[in-house]
Amino acid sequence: MLDIRRLHMLKTVVARGSITAAAHSLALTAGAVSQQLSALRSDVGVELLRPNGRTVALTEAGRVLLEHADRIIAAMEEAESAIAGVKGTVGATATLAALPSTVTRIVAPALTTLDSCHPQLTVTCLITDQAQLRELALGTVDVVLGQRYHHLPDATPRGIHISPLLDDPLLVVTAADQGEGRPVILQELAAHDLAVPPPTTDCGQAILQGCHRAGFTPTPRYITADIAAQLTLARAGLATALVPRTAIDPTTPGIRTTPIADHPIKRLLFAATRHTENANPTTNAVVAALRTAAQAGQTACLPPAQE
Structure with missing residues (x-):
């Protein structure tokens, strides 16, 4: 089963342009982010990122996974908002x-x-x-x-x-x-x-x-x-x-x-x-x-x- 935290890391790396920048924004080390992305790659069995000069870019598989990741993350937030609405506080x-x-x-x-x-x-x-x-x-x-x-x-x-x-x-x-x-x-x-x-x-x-x-x-x-x-x-x-x-x-x-x-x-x-x-x-x-x-x-x- 895919780990939503790893999906969020993938989304952050793409938005920031590099693993180092993503790690800084997530208050993690670059090594920790790389390790989680490697685990995500193992989960799906295909490369998700490729070097692009000093930055990284999505592979075709990465692009497809990120589209689904956006929907999954949005659904999680929707669930959190629904629960918060029920609590009403x-x-x-x-x-x-x-x-x-x-x-x-x-x-x-x-x-x-x-x-x-x-x-x-x-x-x-x-x-x-x-x-x-x-x-x-x-x-x-x-x-x-x-x-x-x-x-x-x-x-x-x-x-x-x-x-x-x-x-x-x-x-x-x-x-x-x-x-x-x-x-x-x-x-x-x-x-x-x-x-x-x-x-x-x-x-x-x-x-x-x-x-x-x-x-x-x-x-x-x-x-x-x-x-x-x-x-x-x-x-x-x-x-x-x-x-x-x-x-x-x-x-x-x-x-x-x-x-x-x-x-x-x-x-x-x-x-x-x-x-x-x-x-x-x-x-x-x-x-x-x-x-x-x-x-x-x-x-x-x-x-x-x-x-």
Whole structure:
């Protein structure tokens, strides 16, 4: 009989690209993973992986087995969710992956709510902007608080359920004593020293496309994905930044925030879980807390400009 743990290892190795990377993510040694894959190969009597440069690739038999492994693992999770639904109680642990820009106004309030409403639940939080949905599909995390900029197509992996939380517009951020406080025409920023993310990032691409729609190509003075650095430069009067509203701490002093009037640039913030036919009370509780925090954050006041 096939061992589901070995099937999961096969899936992880293929997703990570190598035995070493898979072992790191599973908190195992590469030797232990290799040993389990060898046992799986013996179970089925055929090679499942082949070298592919510095990575590994599936053989035809491996591809067929992985298709079945996906269904088997999904069925196991469905069974676990069904049992959890029958019990009707929130579990003891959950893992959340969230974007750094959502910590202040969504993640921290949501975790505070969960701690109050479900004190038995311990949520481990992974703050990262890298490949959250892949981690969700692999079972490394249970809930993802992710983003998708509106210029990007929907690339949600199969088997993932998306719950939209809110549209999060980028705001124009300057020093408190700069600007007029009125909504900004995007074209006006052509004459500003800008602090923006690299064009290789989703946010950087969204800003670039928004500026192109407004009729100009931006020439940034400062390029950084660090939002804290962008806000520091803006507060010092050195640059104008374009920052998602949710990423701005309402208590931040010394800045002025204004909306874009004509070519708004937005990201969709969403909560993602693995799709199951039976609702899981634990992940439902985490998503509900995120939704409540997102709605509260949407109505929270931004810092007033200080003259």
